[in-house]
Amino acid sequence: MTDPFPTRGMKPSLEEAPTQDRAPIEREFTVEERSQARQIVRRFMHHKLAVASAVVLILLFILAFVGGHFWRYNYQEFTNDLSQSPSWKHPFGTDSNGVDTFAAVLRGTQRSLEIALFVAIVSTAIGSIYGAIAGFYRGALDTVMMRVVDLFLTFPIIAIAAVLGDKYGAKAQGWLFIAIIIAALTWPYVSRIMRGVVLSLREKEFVEAARALGASDRRIIFRHLIPNAAGPIIVTVTVLVATAILTETALSFIGFGVQFPDTSLGLLVTNAQTAVDTRPWLFYFPGLFIILIVLSINFIGDGLRDAFDPTQTRVRA
Amino acid sequence: MFAYAVKRLLLAIPTLIVSTFVIFLICASFMNPTSFLFGHGQPPPPRVVAFERHKYWLDQALLPRYWHWITGIVVHGRWGPSDQGFNIGHEIFSRLWVTSRLVIAAMVIAAVLAVIVGVISAVKQYSITDYTLSFAGFLFLSLPAFWLAILLKEAGIHLNTSFGHQVFDTIGEQGFGSGAGSFSDILSHLILPTITLALISFASWSRFNRGSMLEVLNSDYIRLARAKGLRNRTVMVRHALRTALIPMITVMALDIAAIFGSAVVTETVYQWHGMGDFLLTSIQKQDQFAVLAWLLVAGFIVILFNLLADLLYAWLDPRIRYD
Numbered sequence: 327m328t329d330p331f332p333t334r335g336m337k338p339s340l341e342e343a344p345t346q347d348r349a350p351i352e353r354e355f356t357v358e359e360r361s362q363a364r365q366i367v368r369r370f371m372h373h374k375l376a377v378a379s380a381v382v383l384i385l386l387f388i389l390a391f392v393g394g395h396f397w398r399y400n401y402q403e404f405t406n407d408l409s410q411s412p413s414w415k416h417p418f419g420t421d422s423n424g425v426d427t428f429a430a431v432l433r434g435t436q437r438s439l440e441i442a443l444f445v446a447i448v449s450t451a452i453g454s455i456y457g458a459i460a461g462f463y464r465g466a467l468d469t470v471m472m473r474v475v476d477l478f479l480t481f482p483i484i485a486i487a488a489v490l491g492d493k494y495g496a497k498a499q500g501w502l503f504i505a506i507i508i509a510a511l512t513w514p515y516v517s518r519i520m521r522g523v524v525l526s527l528r529e530k531e532f533v534e535a536a537r538a539l540g541a542s543d544r545r546i547i548f549r550h551l552i553p554n555a556a557g558p559i560i561v562t563v564t565v566l567v568a569t570a571i572l573t574e575t576a577l578s579f580i581g582f583g584v585q586f587p588d589t590s591l592g593l594l595v596t597n598a599q600t601a602v603d604t605r606p607w608l609f610y611f612p613g614l615f616i617i618l619i620v621l622s623i624n625f626i627g628d629g630l631r632d633a634f635d636p637t638q639t640r641v642r643a
Numbered sequence: 644m645f646a647y648a649v650k651r652l653l654l655a656i657p658t659l660i661v662s663t664f665v666i667f668l669i670c671a672s673f674m675n676p677t678s679f680l681f682g683h684g685q686p687p688p689p690r691v692v693a694f695e696r697h698k699y700w701l702d703q704a705l706l707p708r709y710w711h712w713i714t715g716i717v718v719h720g721r722w723g724p725s726d727q728g729f730n731i732g733h734e735i736f737s738r739l740w741v742t743s744r745l746v747i748a749a750m751v752i753a754a755v756l757a758v759i760v761g762v763i764s765a766v767k768q769y770s771i772t773d774y775t776l777s778f779a780g781f782l783f784l785s786l787p788a789f790w791l792a793i794l795l796k797e798a799g800i801h802l803n804t805s806f807g808h809q810v811f812d813t814i815g816e817q818g819f820g821s822g823a824g825s826f827s828d829i830l831s832h833l834i835l836p837t838i839t840l841a842l843i844s845f846a847s848w849s850r851f852n853r854g855s856m857l858e859v860l861n862s863d864y865i866r867l868a869r870a871k872g873l874r875n876r877t878v879m880v881r882h883a884l885r886t887a888l889i890p891m892i893t894v895m896a897l898d899i900a901a902i903f904g905s906a907v908v909t910e911t912v913y914q915w916h917g918m919g920d921f922l923l924t925s926i927q928k929q930d931q932f933a934v935l936a937w938l939l940v941a942g943f944i945v946i947l948f949n950l951l952a953d954l955l956y957a958w959l960d961p962r963i964r965y966d
Contacts, residue, residue, distance in 0.1 A: 473658060479897070480662050480945045481938065484904035485922055489934060490673055492926050569901075572787050576908050579789045580923055595790055599912075602797045613790045620785035628781070 369633040376629020379622035386619060390435040399426035401433040401589055412607050419607035421597070431612050434591035437501050437584060438571050438619055444505040445512060445570040450563050452509075453516025454555070458547050460517065461524030472521065478514040483573055484580070486511060491582035500584050504577060508570045519562045523555040557634030564627030568620045575616055591616045648954055655950045659943065666938040667709045676726070676931045677701065698724055699931065712935070723932030727925070731936045735921065739940060741816045742917035746899075746906050748833060749840035754895060756845040761852025762884060765860060776849075783846040788905045792839045792912035799835050811835050816915040836913045843905050844898065851894050856887040889960050896952030900945045 360368070371377055399405065399416075405424040412419045418427035460471040487507045527533065528551065536550050575592030577583030584590035591612045598608035676699040680687040693702075700708050700723075715721040722731035760780065764773045783791075799811035812832040817823050859865060860883055868878045907919035914920075918937065925933035 473654075473661075476658055476949070477662050477665060479900065480658070480942045480949075481666070482900045482904040482907075482941055482945075484907055485938060485941060486669065488922065488926055489669060489938075492673075568785065572785075573904075575787045576789060576904070579787075579908060580911055582926070592787070595787070595793075599789075599793050602793060609793070613787070616787050616790065617782070617785050620787075621781060624781050624785055 366633045370629050373625075373629035373632055375625045376632075379625035379629070382618065383622045383626065386435060386615075386622075387439060390432055390439055394429070394432040394436060397426075397429055397432060399429040401425065401429040402587060403429070411605070418611040419605065421605070421608055427594075427608060427611055430589050430594055431591065431615050433589050434594055434612060435615055435619065437588070437590045438574065438616070441501060441505040441508065441574050442567045442571050442619075442623070444502070445509045446563055446567045448506075448509040449513040449516050449566055450559065453513035454520045454552055454559055455547075456513065457517030457520025457522075458524050458551050458555070461521035462528055462543065462547055462551060464525075468521070472518075475514040475517055478511065481511065483508065483511045484576055487573065487577055488580060488582040491577055500588060501574075501590070504574055504583055505570075508573055512566050512570060515566055516559060516562055519558050520552075520555055523558050524551050527551055527554055557630075561627055561631045561634065564623055564630060568623045568627070571616065571620050571623070644957060647957055651950060651953050655946055659946050662942045662946070663713055663939060664709060666935060666942065667712065668705075670931050670935050670938070671705060671708070674926075674929050674931045674934065676929050678929050700724075712932070716939070722936050725930050725933050727928060727930055727933065731933050735918075735933075735936045735940055738916065738918050738921045741915060742903075742906055742910065742919070744816075744829070744833060745836050745840060745910070745915070745917065746902055748837045749844060749906075750895070750902065752837060752841040753845035753848060754891075756841065757848035757852050757891075758884075758888070760845070760849040761856055761887075762879070764849070764853040765856035765887075766879065768857065777853075780846040780849050783842050784850070786843065788839065788843045788908045789912055791843060792836070792909050795835050795839050796912060814914050816910075816913075816917060832913075836909050836915070839909050839912075840902065840905055843909075844902055847898070848891065848895060852887065852891055855890050856883060859883045859887045889956065892955050892959070893952050896948040899948045900941070903941055903944070 394401075403425065405416075405420060405426060407416060407420045408422055408424045410416050410420045416426050416428065418431055420426055421430075456471065456475075460468045487504070490507050491504060533546060533550055536546050541549075574583055574590060575595065578590050578592030579596045581596075584593055586593070594612035595609060595616070598605070598612070602609045677692065677695045680692060680695060696702050700711060703711065712723055715723060716732075720732060722735070725731050727734075760776050764776045764780075767773050796813045799813045803809055803811060803813075810831070811834055812818065812828075813835060816829070816832055818828050818832070865878060865883055868882045873882075903918070906917070907922060910917045910919035911923065918941075922934065922937045924930075925937065
């Protein structure tokens, strides 16, 4: 504990809280020690829009997953109020079957967020491990693995998802199948970024040190390389998640996504496309919720980018 | 440079071959062109099933079928049987012509818009202009393509009504009757879909351009250029923008697959008879070889663009040396 230089910049993961009980070091001037995680959180907090977006996203999560149970209507319930415009009783109005649009939008939001979470977890896991292995071993293995990635990137996601979704989209748990397809087609983007970062990290001294200490390849990849690549990966994943939500809505729009009796925001907009003039609430509310979700994820991504990579943020005079 | 180009071309060919096999595998396992025979109550007579299976080559094993299909296209120019009453080869290229009008027009507009917006945002970083443009960029990044398309279509119809005559055409890729297919006819059908696709696509490019522009403006050689007394305009255009644009090429080329995807949705809203309609109808009808043709053409274009981007990148950036 007599190290005069506090270990800054080497703590990789967000979980590691700074040690508070360390005795203060005697100095001519006081320097507050900040872990990298805390610096990142601090920088993120400076991005007002990102913080606001994080709050909005959390509220949407609560609204969709908890609020739906307490709302007085169910998204499958046919009320006697047909094609009502927004009122206290039905804040987002009703459709021609009397279904409360607010209840349907909540359900759709739930679906979108579930797909977002699934894609975030699965693509990140597969993509980072795959990319880290390719970048770490280099050589022939890397070439082959990256050709596979190139192969995935040649297919327009919507087209492949439509081919696959036609067979499974209609079944129960259709959203899960769509989430699996989107994750299966988006992980290559993560692995590309991961490989690039690992290629430069593997030459750094700390990897050499780990190897000198006798660490196995697996330990180096999972304990040293992947955590240190967290920044660019998290930023990439936020972009991917935003794309995933838009892809689901687009798939539902062209008829290969979530199907009736389930509902999604894309499906709601699709059903309302002829009613933009006559019953605008059916078209605008689900659309606004899509935009709200995707916009907040994009802003959070921007905030994280600034937080992880502060070098880019200001032009020198 | 020449050796690099040849090497890159030779690498693209196996990628293309493997991708044809993968799309064949996907279509063979997920699509069934004879499915229309079933599900109408009583099972169809075995002779009919055998006939239909033979028609779609289903009596052959997977690998011979793949060989039959790929050699048919490469050697004889035959794209396989279809039950939609057209020659797949002819049909897909006429559809491609329709869609490429939209995609190319939208990409050009999006690229110009992205460069302008990106440069202004970077130069006036953290100003009101930057914040406004950034917010608009994020907004367009978050809009579902079909939602914006429907909105613009409605706006076009309203404008037509208020002008009292047809300014924007909102249905189809060209009109009917005497003026159909003329330049002005095609142009007036092109406007709204192009705006839709360009607005959806430019945002991520302008964000990227802003980032790479900032990175360049932070570099030492820009400071040197300023220090030796160059005019601001010269510094910006000759030194900063030229360097910042190089990585944009890769990003734009990689986005071609996504733009094709958005074009499918945009065309659906405006009821174009382009690649989008071709794909969706073919999937609904389980027309296996038509879907295969679509994926093959799209995959070919994407691989071609990636190749071009790599070559352009190597040619434009003298710092990159390949051996």
